Amino acid sequence: MTIMKTTWFTGAAMAAALVVGPALAANPIYTGGQSGSYFGSFGPLLLDVLKKEFFDYELKTSAGSGENIEQVLSNPQAIGMTQTDVLAFKSAQNPAIADKISIIRNDVTNECLYAVTTEANQDRLTNWGAVAGYARRVRFALGPQDSGSAQTFQLLQSFDERLAEASKVSYLDSTDAAIDAVINGQADVAFFVQFPDPSNARFERLNDAKMVFVPVVDRNILRQRFADGERAYVPLEVKVTSAGLLNWQGVEKIVTACTPLAYITGNPDMLPEGSTERLDQEEMIKIVREVPVSELQPQAGWFQSMLDDLAQVSEQGLEKALQAVDDARESIAQ
Template sequence: MTIIRSSWGLSWVTGAVAAVTLSTGALAAEPIYTGGEAGSYFGSFGPLAVEVLRKEFFEYEVRTSAGSGENIQQVLRNPRAIGMTQTDVLAYQASQNPTISEQITIIRNDVANECLYAVTTESNAERLGNWGSVTGYARRLRFAMGSEASGSAQTFKLLQSFDENLAQASKVEYMGSTDDAIDAVINGAADIAFFVQFPDPSNARFERLNDAKMVFVPVINRTILRQRFADGERAYVPLEIKVTSAGLLNWQGVEKIVTACTPLAYITGKPDLVTAGSDARLDHEEMIEVLRAAPLGDLQPRAGWFQSMLDDLVEVSEQGLEKALQAVDDAAQSVAQ
């Protein structure tokens, strides 16, 4: 697995929120904003951060949210809060609001990667075989994804911001959830469902996609991989990931794809936003150091799905990556003609 440890934390970087208390001092606890109750941020990663901090007598609690976009906004409102976000979503919001880089610190972003997926129907497989074809036809395609506040929607907007072909996509529908977006493609109401997720092929969503004989379209091209933010760090890394579990491949689809992935970032407010000389300021600075110093394994889920996911991730060879990127280039050129 390719891991990114960023130096951004040294220099940079909406809705009612239901609290789920994981600490004994509920009134004194600071929040860790995650995502929905069914999501991995809330159920798997957030509690581990709470556990690491509690060992050093810090009181934090996991709270639900609408996802990466809201988590960034919550940290902007409360600099002592912790937020979990896709690194590319943070980069996108910072590009839209430069003051974000002055207010937010990335504590670390080496714990896990989330990957970019696009799916379409089997009947579209030949015409939409890779991201070059998708961007080439973008103006006419119907895209579906989760809510506009979701990390997936924010990622899509970032991709549009540097891809002039994808920027022409005007038939973009934001839906209640990623599963709703997938349903729209299955039912013929959309051509492409786009989402960002941990590459866990045992997840029920992947089982459903395979049962519906959906085609996975790798979301990768040279422009995506060239994206750099703050101190030259990459926003995306190419990984070979599984899209089906053993025994689930019941048609002529693929077992693995090479797609772009973005790190999960743990963010908080810059210490100088907390009153100088106060206990709160000292605690905030020490909290950052505690999380940065924590062994990687203490922040990674011990569950079988996560460990299996790590085992399945493969760093793409230079030759394999070039072959995939050339196919994308050829497809984009073919559509343009």
């Protein structure tokens, strides 16, 4: 009798352990900061697509594009959201990345490159040629060193000899802290990468502070290509202020370089052949690639207005802007 009770108790305990034991962890989708658009706007839409197909993923915050790439390298089943130019930069530094990471898609939207300075610097820092020309003496402020903005800046330095001379570069806790440094006179130029949404509070604040936008575009930037020949950057005309906010001598629109937002994951070949994990990975990639792009784009007013405001640049207009950049760079070099 005692034996039967002991056996029953042991079996019941084992059954209970099976019931309350820890569930398998969901695969992560690395986004960015909790207040950012990756986490708040784009991540949830990707999560919905995956959950409809019974994939188990969850959103994870991170320091940004650089960290997201590293996380996917460490865990092939993870998904990361990153600026495509940052992925290209990392791949150039470590060619093995191209074999270990798959781009699921990079056609959802673009992020654009911005530089801002004060009114006092407006006449000297008229375009990116002038910024690069003065780079050795200009004080630059950026967000965290692992952020997409900081990685982009380092990429620009890698192919621009004048910009590479910049030695007064401060990496701060956030993009807003970098902007504050310029407003407070502790830096001359803040550089950041952002969705071109002029209704965003950051743009409103920049306009309230009467900051000057410096277009980040030149011939070197537009010549950058990926291994497959695709352009790393496209020039777009973007709004930098919403209607009614421009109450000073600033501009409403600029032409600047923009780079696609990429969804990345581990190459399925990194997982055991024939395994459930590899089969799921292959199917996940296929499903996300085939879903209509509209299902991955926010329906919120800010995003739709942003799409409406983006404009291609005419060849004549772009050439005029690029020539002005060339002239500024050459005049400072003399």
